Amino acid sequence: MIERNAGRIINVASEAGIKPYPELIPYGISKTSLITLSRGLAEVAKGTNVTVNSVLPGPTFLCFMKSGKMKSISTSILRLTIISNTGAI
Incomplete structure (x- = not known):
């Protein structure tokens, strides 16, 4: 995408990635990781026409x-x- 200078990445995360729920610790860990991945990729793509977002529905x-x-x-x-x-x- 960066080579083409165009693209969109949309990751579906969860509030559990921001606020921990004791009953959902493994799920929360996976969503925290996805949010962090999105933020990291957004930094890598900065200055290009590639956008990276996480949606928390x-x-x-x-x-x-x-x-x-x-x-x-x-x-x-x-x-x-x-x-x-x-x-x-």
């Missing part, structure tokens, strides 16, 4: 998160959202 619940331990994690995360609502897949 907020909580999105999946069907498997409706029961068991994931349900309690989902409930605690929901309490932290400003609008008390989430996306769903």
